[in-house]
Amino acid sequence: MAAVNLSWFPPSASWITDLAVVINGTGTQGFRFNGSGLPELGQYSYCNMEHVRPQNYQVPSMDKYQLVYVELVHRHHKRSPYAANGFPKEIYPWNCTDEGLIYSSQLLCPGSHSSTNTYWSVYISPSNPFQPPGLYGSCQFPQITSGGLDDSYQHGQDLAAVYRDQLDFIPANPDGSVSFRVTNNVITSQVASMLIAGMFPATAHNSFPLLIQPAAIDSLEPAYTCAPATALYGTFGPNSNNSVWQSHISAAKSLWATLDSISGVNPSDSGFHMSMDHYFDNLSSRQCHAMPLPCSASNSSACVTQAMADSVYRIGQWEYSWQYRGSDRSVEAAVGAYGVWFAELAQNLRDSVAGQSIVKYRHNIAHDGSVSKILAILQVDNMVWPGMGSEVVFELYKVIATGKYALRILWGGIVLKSSNPTLGSVDMLDLDTFLAYIDGLVGLNASKVAEYCNKK
Structure with missing residues (x-):
């Protein structure tokens, strides 16, 4: 096994890691939180993040390297907010009448009856005295949303x-060499339906078929139970008494108070106040869809300003x-x-x-919490909130001169840079070194993860 360093190394210092700049600054340092236009290479656009596409892809020297396997994971594309992130009384509706969520079942045996593709059409009955909160x-x-579906289709085309x-690596029509996987959250399947059509028009x-693991043990979302990991996050993240975390809570109190007064959110609502997550999702979802920032339901002159939204971002x-990195x-x-997901990745690389x-192309559609943990384990040098469509690609190459194997990891379409010296810039890293790093952390077949998660 190659010698590797499994220690944590801090990310590079930036405006994101400087709490004084975050609290007292203005704007978003060039980060975009509106529209669906794809950004320039290296630019952050929360609503539609950069991914592998012809305009930015660096083709390795084909006389030196042969691409043999690709595994890709990305966050779903833009969506309506989660219900839990809505304000007690919203001032305008979200309408999705330009799309249909198809829910149906199909018998797969030859000669079986065919089914109708039924889709949901949400309506509110005038006879129903109860209105949704x-x-x-x-x-x-x-x-x-329809915009997110369009972005998904374009992602597949790219x-x-x-x-x-460019590479003549995947077939024109899907066969057993390509595989797609989703989580138990239906929004990942919604993305898959459009992305696959963009990739394979036929x-x-x-x-x-979309691969999916049982809800209770899904490694992609992730959804398997690991109480020690949950408890550990609780010592330095949301709801923790960690001094660094609490310092940012205290520094943002006045912003929270202003947002609460406009939104009608109860200051004792822990979901909105253990982190900025709920306000972030509520406001960014609106701006990603060119909707106005909200005003108070009881005072139309009291509105969230762009400066407030920028502070939230x-x-x-x-x-x-x-x-995930600090x-x-x-x-x-x-x-x-x-x-567990990394153990699966390691086995896929070994099998290749x-x-x-x-299978030579595996495609995983996941969530920001999935991509964040991938970046945490890879110790990405500059951590950001993974926006819509955020993508990490693992490319396995055979070194033609030696017959050995090397790995390239792309984050947002460019080579991922890790703070950990074993990984560094992951551009044709010896595969044995990468596998030793992953095995050292998670164990073969995730044996170390199982031992860790089952600790009493």
């Missing part, structure tokens, strides 16, 4: 333009950086919470090298 309209909360058209209006960036316990917590799997 908080977020309302014809959307589900959450659901991928990936096909690289891995099919699949449109046809059935296509800056604080959200700081919170994610601290939870704390020296962040790697340990992420290994417990997400180590050994010729034991026909």
